[in-house]
Amino acid sequence: MSYLADNNEGVQHLLLGNEAIARGALEAGVKVATGYPGTPSSEIMESLSKVAHGRNMYVEWSINEKLAMEVAAAGSFARLRSMCVMKQNGVNVGSDFLLHLALTGTREGMVIIACEDPGAHSSINEGEARMFAGMLEIPLLEPGDFQELKDMVKWAFDLSEEIRNLVMVRSVTRLSHGSGNVKFGKLPEIDTNVDAGFQCDGFILDPDKGAMISMPVNHFHGRLQEKLKKAREIFEDCLFNTYNGVEKPELLIITSSACNLYCKEAIALLGVEDRVGLLKLGTTWPLPPELIKKNLSRTDNIFIVEEVLPIMEGNIKVLAAEMAPEIGVKNFYGKNAGNLPTSGELNPDLVLDALKTILSVEYEDMPESYKKKAQAVALTGAPNRELTFCPGCPHRASFWSIHGALKLDGRKGFVCGDIGCYGLGVLPTGFSTIKALHAMGSGIGVASGFGKLRQFGMDQAVVAVCGDSTFFHAGINGLLNAVHHSSDVTFIVLDNGGTAMTGFQPHPGLTVNAMGDEVPGLDIAAICGSLGIRVEIGDPFDLKGTQETLTELIQDKKGVKVLILRKNCALSPERKNKKDYEMHIDEGICLGENCGCNRLCTRIFRCPGLVWDQERKTSRIDEAICAGCGVCVDICPAEAIKKKEAA
Amino acid sequence: MGNSPLPKEPYNIIITGVGGQGNVLLSKLLGNMLTRRGYIITIGETFGATQRGGSVMSHLRVSARSSWSPLIPKGRAHMVIALEPTEGIRVLANYGNPQVKILSNTRAIHPVGVIAGELQYPSIEEIRKSAHELASEVWFIDATDEALRLDNPVLGNTIMLGAFAGLNMLPLEKEDFREVILEMMPEDKLDINLKAYELGAEMLNRAVSGTA
Numbered sequence: 001m002s003y004l005a006d007n008n009e010g011v012q013h014l015l016l017g018n019e020a021i022a023r024g025a026l027e028a029g030v031k032v033a034t035g036y037p038g039t040p041s042s043e044i045m046e047s048l049s050k051v052a053h054g055r056n057m058y059v060e061w062s063i064n065e066k067l068a069m070e071v072a073a074a075g076s077f078a079r080l081r082s083m084c085v086m087k088q089n090g091v092n093v094g095s096d097f098l099l100h101l102a103l104t105g106t107r108e109g110m111v112i113i114a115c116e117d118p119g120a121h122s123s124i125n126e127g128e129a130r131m132f133a134g135m136l137e138i139p140l141l142e143p144g145d146f147q148e149l150k151d152m153v154k155w156a157f158d159l160s161e162e163i164r165n166l167v168m169v170r171s172v173t174r175l176s177h178g179s180g181n182v183k184f185g186k187l188p189e190i191d192t193n194v195d196a197g198f199q200c201d202g203f204i205l206d207p208d209k210g211a212m213i214s215m216p217v218n219h220f221h222g223r224l225q226e227k228l229k230k231a232r233e234i235f236e237d238c239l240f241n242t243y244n245g246v247e248k249p250e251l252l253i254i255t256s257s258a259c260n261l262y263c264k265e266a267i268a269l270l271g272v273e274d275r276v277g278l279l280k281l282g283t284t285w286p287l288p289p290e291l292i293k294k295n296l297s298r299t300d301n302i303f304i305v306e307e308v309l310p311i312m313e314g315n316i317k318v319l320a321a322e323m324a325p326e327i328g329v330k331n332f333y334g335k336n337a338g339n340l341p342t343s344g345e346l347n348p349d350l351v352l353d354a355l356k357t358i359l360s361v362e363y364e365d366m367p368e369s370y371k372k373k374a375q376a377v378a379l380t381g382a383p384n385r386e387l388t389f390c391p392g393c394p395h396r397a398s399f400w401s402i403h404g405a406l407k408l409d410g411r412k413g414f415v416c417g418d419i420g421c422y423g424l425g426v427l428p429t430g431f432s433t434i435k436a437l438h439a440m441g442s443g444i445g446v447a448s449g450f451g452k453l454r455q456f457g458m459d460q461a462v463v464a465v466c467g468d469s470t471f472f473h474a475g476i477n478g479l480l481n482a483v484h485h486s487s488d489v490t491f492i493v494l495d496n497g498g499t500a501m502t503g504f505q506p507h508p509g510l511t512v513n514a515m516g517d518e519v520p521g522l523d524i525a526a527i528c529g530s531l532g533i534r535v536e537i538g539d540p541f542d543l544k545g546t547q548e549t550l551t552e553l554i555q556d557k558k559g560v561k562v563l564i565l566r567k568n569c570a571l572s573p574e575r576k577n578k579k580d581y582e583m584h585i586d587e588g589i590c591l592g593e594n595c596g597c598n599r600l601c602t603r604i605f606r607c608p609g610l611v612w613d614q615e616r617k618t619s620r621i622d623e624a625i626c627a628g629c630g631v632c633v634d635i636c637p638a639e640a641i642k643k644k645e646a647a
Numbered sequence: 648m649g650n651s652p653l654p655k656e657p658y659n660i661i662i663t664g665v666g667g668q669g670n671v672l673l674s675k676l677l678g679n680m681l682t683r684r685g686y687i688i689t690i691g692e693t694f695g696a697t698q699r700g701g702s703v704m705s706h707l708r709v710s711a712r713s714s715w716s717p718l719i720p721k722g723r724a725h726m727v728i729a730l731e732p733t734e735g736i737r738v739l740a741n742y743g744n745p746q747v748k749i750l751s752n753t754r755a756i757h758p759v760g761v762i763a764g765e766l767q768y769p770s771i772e773e774i775r776k777s778a779h780e781l782a783s784e785v786w787f788i789d790a791t792d793e794a795l796r797l798d799n800p801v802l803g804n805t806i807m808l809g810a811f812a813g814l815n816m817l818p819l820e821k822e823d824f825r826e827v828i829l830e831m832m833p834e835d836k837l838d839i840n841l842k843a844y845e846l847g848a849e850m851l852n853r854a855v856s857g858t859a
């Protein structure tokens with residue numbers, strides 16, 4: 001995507017939403033960009049890292065979001081525009097720092113990009129970073145289409161400089177991972193003589209020359225609220241708040257973000273352009289009261305459309321209550337009135353259904369007879385697809401061994417896990433081995449607690465899993481806690497050589513950084529070893545060896561034991577599209593249903609590359625899918641699965 | 648660049664398949680080709696966890712006038728391009744209508760539930776029958792099988808794109824395909840992709856002259 005850094009003002013490109021955000025930051029002349037990978041945000045930093053050297057920027061995948069914010073803040077303090085990118089959960093992780101940063105304020109523009117995942121397509125919660133803007137008392141911008149993703153990110157830097165505080169820009173999956181045509185603006189000159197520096201020798205309360213310290217808190221809190229007030233004034237005339245529709249509509253929709261596009265679609269499909277007005281807000285916190293008043297005065301019926309929690313709805317209602325003596329009492333439609341759900345993502349249909357009821361209009365999405373037929377056919381004709389580890393994934397093999405070792409141990413042992421591809425260990429693809437799944441690093445954290453419950457009679461084996469990137473992000477804290485308190489835990493690091501879930505970003509264990517420069521890699525085994533605990537290293541594809549080691553570790557009940565299972569992800573550049581083995585099934589040996597194994601290979605192991613041939617009644621390798629890892633050879637007790645070194 | 652009129656405004660395409668098949672790449676190729684012809688494109692998709700063996704869908708909206716929602720409203724698909732045959736059937740329950748058309752790959756990818764024997768996978772005859780029941784026009788081509796002959800199953804996408812171009816529903820030009828590939832991929836991938844693209848159109852012609 002080298003064209004992202006082309007200086008071709010006015011040219012249109014079809015951009016991924018996240019690329020549009022990256023372009024906006026480039027047009028703003030961002031100098032320091034940091035983040036931690038997380039769907040749906042990762043492509044922003046990936047796009048920037050590709051052009052970092054060319055644009056004289058510093059781009060860093062930090063070890064976690066809190067660090068990312070801290071590094072970005074340093075940039076802002078030293079007179080460099082900086083940006084920090086994460087998914088919704090990342091804002092939680094960094095919020096401790098943010099609460100302080102909001103008070104000290106920033107210098108050169110600093111923008112936080114929070115990409116949220118309503119509907120939790122690739123998350124295990126629905127987050128709500130918007131709440132943080134309220135709690136931190138910082139402005140929140142929500143772009144309403146692809147062009148605005150670029151334009152508003154650029155503007156966010158100006159705003160940040162105007163109020164001397166950080167600004168949050170929120171995107172959602174449907175924008176970040178959608179694509180649309182975006183018209184490029186001008187890129188600033190590449191500035192190679194930047195004179196960065198942190199001035200901190202002035203008077204303590206001087207925002208430009210003093211130290212960055214939030215004491216006395218009273219003073220700084222007051223100053224923070226002044227800044228927010230200033231932002232609110234600016235928002236009154238902000239061009240990203242738009243109204244479309246007749247002067248006095250029957251119903252006013254107030255919306256923001258991707259819902260703007262759903263509302264437009266629903267209005268067009270129902271053909272109610274002359275009855276409904278659409279107020280799209282780009283600045284959703286703090287709300288500009290005069291603008292809201294002017295628009296609420298258009299009609300008595302207001303429909304608020306936003307995703308997940310009714311946050312904007314609450315804020316608008318507060319203003320409406322205060323303004324009631326002037327503008328009258330309004331009828332509200334939205335979440336509280338039950339027109340829209342308070343969980344899950346919205347789409348044009350949900351908005352359309354609500355609108356249809358509010359306006360009493362008829363609309364048929366599909367002819368009833370067709371709908372019935374199509375649903376019936378899909379029920380039998382399209383078998384459900386449960387998520388699964390990729391063919392050749394090291395985690396399938398790891399969980400196979402963990403599951404086996406826990407069974408052998410026989411104490412009803414279980415696994416605590418966290419976020420990453422290996423979280424799929426809750427499903428049959430990981431033999432449903434993970435039984436507790438929470439935040440980054442929580443696997444070892446929760447396990448550290450379980451491992452201390454022996455005195456209360458808890459005798460189950462306690463195992464924690466954690467990926468390599470997660471180890472550095474937050475896993476290491478849980479490990480330190482468990483070691484210090486001699487918790488009886490077996491800690492397995494599933495080291496697949498990168499941040500696989502989000503597209504293989506580098507992490508501190510690797511010798512390359514976001515910009516492709518060489519950096520010192522940190523050795524997980526050496527770190528664990530320095531804690532004076534037992535550390536073993538294994539190859540997950542060696543099923544027998546892994547199971548033996550694990551069984552031993554689980555039964556050695558003295559404190560924390562670590563097993564590092566090392567094998568690159570099947571999609572890693574090292575392994576993708578490279579088969580180690582050519583696989584085939586010896587049909588003369590495979591006894592199918594008649595084998596005493598109960599079809600261990602297909603019924604239990606379930607690699608998508610190994611399928612069951614209904615006609616032949618044997619297993620079969622699907623050559624289009626099999627990654628040629630060779631692991632399944634050791635699954636078949638009859639030795640019917642054969643491998644041959646690939647040429 | 649002038650915009651030739653579209654069969655529908657906006658023209659709604661769903662590209663569907665299984666995680667790992669390259670849905671995202673195909674929607675990007677198609678979107679970029681049409682952008683070169685001056686159309687306004689909006690694409691919606693999900694990637695991330697769903698790509699691990701789950702059903703994936705890209706919604707592509709082609710318009711001569713404006714951008715649209717990245718999600719197609721229910722019952723409003725005009726064209727379904729299925730990289731996996733049962734996935735084409737699946738999307739019709741939500742997005743189909745009696746006028747919808749389907750271009751489908753024939754190669755099955757068995758869900759793990761089927762591999763495990765918990766679910767049934769329909770025969771290709773049953774899938775064809777379902778498609779004919781629910782769509783106004785249907786084309787099946789052996790894209791992955793042919794791609795395996797070219798030694799790379801992912802080229803199945805390019806074959807499907809070539810076949811779609813061969814349907815002449817939208818102004819998809821080989822020259823645009825060439826330029827877009829050059830923008831998106833290393834140069835050494837060009838020839839094999841052009842070959843696969845042409846193959847797609849040929850296979851479509853065969854599918855049309857036979858009874859698809």
Ligand code: SF4
Nearest residue numbers: 390393421500569570
């Ligand atoms: S991306 Fe890598 S780690 Fe994730 S499921 Fe696939 S092979 Fe496993």
Ligand code: SF4
Nearest residue numbers: 607609626627630632
């Ligand atoms: S060799 Fe076996 S386990 Fe490995 S990808 Fe192929 S079918 Fe799956």
